Amino acid sequence: MSDARRARVLVVEDDAEIAAGLDELLGLSGYDVTIARDGADGLARLRAEPPPDVVLLDLMMPRMDGYSFREAQLADPRLAAIPTLVLTADRTAQAHAARLAAPLLSKPFAVADLLSALESLLRPGPAEPGENE
Amino acid sequence: MDELAFGSMMTVPLPGRDGAAGALTMFFNRGGRTHTRDDVLLGMEIASRAAVAVQNARLLRDLRDAVRLRDEFLAMASHELRTPLAAVRLNVETLLLRARREPLSRETLVTKLEGTGRQVTRLAELVDRILDVSRIEAGVLTLERRDCDLADELRGAVAELEPERAQAGSRISVEAPATLLAHLDVTRVRQALRNLVHNALKYGEGRPVSVNLAARDGNAEVRVADQGIGIAAEDQARIFERFTRAAGARHYQGLGVGLFIAREVARAHGGALSVDSVAGAGSTFTLELPLPR
Numbered sequence: 001m002s003d004a005r006r007a008r009v010l011v012v013e014d015d016a017e018i019a020a021g022l023d024e025l026l027g028l029s030g031y032d033v034t035i036a037r038d039g040a041d042g043l044a045r046l047r048a049e050p051p052p053d054v055v056l057l058d059l060m061m062p063r064m065d066g067y068s069f070r071e072a073q074l075a076d077p078r079l080a081a082i083p084t085l086v087l088t089a090d091r092t093a094q095a096h097a098a099r100l101a102a103p104l105l106s107k108p109f110a111v112a113d114l115l116s117a118l119e120s121l122l123r124p125g126p127a128e129p130g131e132n133e
Numbered sequence: 134m135d136e137l138a139f140g141s142m143m144t145v146p147l148p149g150r151d152g153a154a155g156a157l158t159m160f161f162n163r164g165g166r167t168h169t170r171d172d173v174l175l176g177m178e179i180a181s182r183a184a185v186a187v188q189n190a191r192l193l194r195d196l197r198d199a200v201r202l203r204d205e206f207l208a209m210a211s212h213e214l215r216t217p218l219a220a221v222r223l224n225v226e227t228l229l230l231r232a233r234r235e236p237l238s239r240e241t242l243v244t245k246l247e248g249t250g251r252q253v254t255r256l257a258e259l260v261d262r263i264l265d266v267s268r269i270e271a272g273v274l275t276l277e278r279r280d281c282d283l284a285d286e287l288r289g290a291v292a293e294l295e296p297e298r299a300q301a302g303s304r305i306s307v308e309a310p311a312t313l314l315a316h317l318d319v320t321r322v323r324q325a326l327r328n329l330v331h332n333a334l335k336y337g338e339g340r341p342v343s344v345n346l347a348a349r350d351g352n353a354e355v356r357v358a359d360q361g362i363g364i365a366a367e368d369q370a371r372i373f374e375r376f377t378r379a380a381g382a383r384h385y386q387g388l389g390v391g392l393f394i395a396r397e398v399a400r401a402h403g404g405a406l407s408v409d410s411v412a413g414a415g416s417t418f419t420l421e422l423p424l425p426r
Contacts, residue, residue, distance in 0.1 A: 015216055016300055017252060021223035028230060060212070089215035092208060107219035111226035 006032045007122055010052035012042035012069060013087070014061040018107075022056065029115055039064025043072055046079055054121050055084040057102070059093055070100050083121040087114075141166045145176040147184040157183055206266075206376040209388055213259055217252040224249045251296075259388070266375055266390050269397045276318040276401055283315040283322070283353050283422070287346050290326040294334065301334040303359075309346035315353055316425045317402060325398040325406075328391035329357040329418050335387070336416070337361035352404065352421040360415040369408055395420065 009031045013019040019035045026033045034052065036042035038061040046052065055073075059066035066086060073079045086093065086100055089107040097104055105117055139160040146153040157180040228245050231237060268274055291307055298305055333342040337359035345356040364372060371377050375393040395418075396406040403423045410416035 015220065017220040017248060018216070018223060020248075021220060021227060025223065025227040025230070028227070087219075089212045089219060090208075091211055107215045108222040109219065111223065111230065 006030055007054065008032045008034065008050070008052040009054050009056060009118070010034050010036060010042065010045055011056045012036045012039060012061070012066070013056070013058040014038050015058070018058075025111060025114075026118075031118075038062050039066060039069035039072075042069055046073060046082070047076075051079065051082060053082070054118060055082055056118075057084055057086050059086060059088040059090055067096070067100065070102065074101060085114075085117055085121060138162060141168065143168050143172065143176050145173070145180045147180050147187065149184060149188070154184060154187065202376045206388070206390075209376070210259075210263055213388055214256065217255040217259070220252045221249055221256075224252070262388060262390060262394065265394055266388075269394065270375070274321075274397060274401050276321060278316050278318050280314065280316055281319045283313040283317070283355075284309040284311065284346055286319060286323050287326055287344065287355065290323050291330055291344060294327060294330055297331055297334050301337060302339040303334055303337050304341045305330070305334075305344060306341065307344045307346075309344075310348070313346060313348060313353055314425070315422065317422060318398075321398045322402070322422065325395035325420060326355065328395045329355070329420065332391060332418070333357050333359035333361070333416075336363075340415075348424060351424055351426070353424050355420040355422075356417055357420075358415065358417040363412040363414050363416055364408065364410040365412040369410060372408070373406070392418075 007030075009026050011019060011022050011026070011033060013022065013035070014037055019037075023033050023035055034045055036045050040063045042055075042057070043064065046055065057066045057069060066088070070084065070086075073082070073084070084102040086102050086104045087107055087109065088104060091106070093100075093104060103117065103121075105114060139162050141161045141163075142158055143161075144156050144158040147155040147157050149155070157176070159176055159179075224245060228237075228242075231241075265274075287309055288307060291305055294305075330342070330344060333344075338361040340360040343356075343358045345354075345358075347354050373392050373396045376389045377393075392406070399406040399420055399422065404421045406418065406420050408416055408418050
């Protein structure tokens, strides 16, 4: 990620307080933040131009949940490579990690853990394909 | 049957707790047999042992169902508690991050602490609801009745749900007399009213919600109607059971105990809670509470 512009983060989260909290935190940390209220809204914003550099994804949401969002994202070759971090309060989600094909961070998460996970997603390690798990 | 080529048969009842639970038929392949009293007694002994085995299998199945429901509830409760906890942690840690960088204005502090306070209230309410379920199951839901104005309580319950209403994007219209005097456990009834209105907002797909209060046949009747996803006929009895929801758990948050608590509160007052719904067209819940004569 070049420092020439702020990295764009798409936050897909239906809980208004958590979305507002992430908006503030990520803004303070130098990111450009877009909030989507559910999976369907998130997908529309993911397809918008310019696409985000990284996605923060909740799982349990009305209209379209995080699993369906991820399925649609992975099925679209233009969007599949956009790194995604799943944020979830569902302790059983770990069992579906393979299907989500994305790293998971459990709620309630520490802000420091979230920021370092985001950084590592945006700055992929030197030639370590498939490290994204 | 012909292929079995049996010569005689005997059918004895399978004893159950409330009369016969079924029947056991025994076939004998030797023809011309006359069943003696001993044969019948043997048949009945086999039947009573078989009945115990069937009963045990049923108990085990019920127990497994109960454990599964309890596990699902615990997973759901854990999810529900983690969400406000995540908001609190995010708020507090972000505030700390800011405070380390710059002096914070009083306004910022007040806004942030108010938000955190709301989440703490949400957590406390969740814990109360979880405890309520245990209390109801243990049969110790006690009422503390006092004279109150139900119309006022209803308007209060609706006003408390303003944040949920704003998030859902629904309009709520309340039609109620200026006052309706009743003798109820105000905290419990208000909780039941909140649960009903909250559900209407949650499953109402942003369409208008109407809340109606009237005195009818010695009862106070509260009707909460939405025009949302509705409930399929086959799910309408199930929604009042604890830990169950008709709507997919992957899409809707919640413990799945709101209607269970609301119905138990209604019953404890000698009232009732019923539903009238068409899938895809919306639901109307009617809460009836006896009025003092």
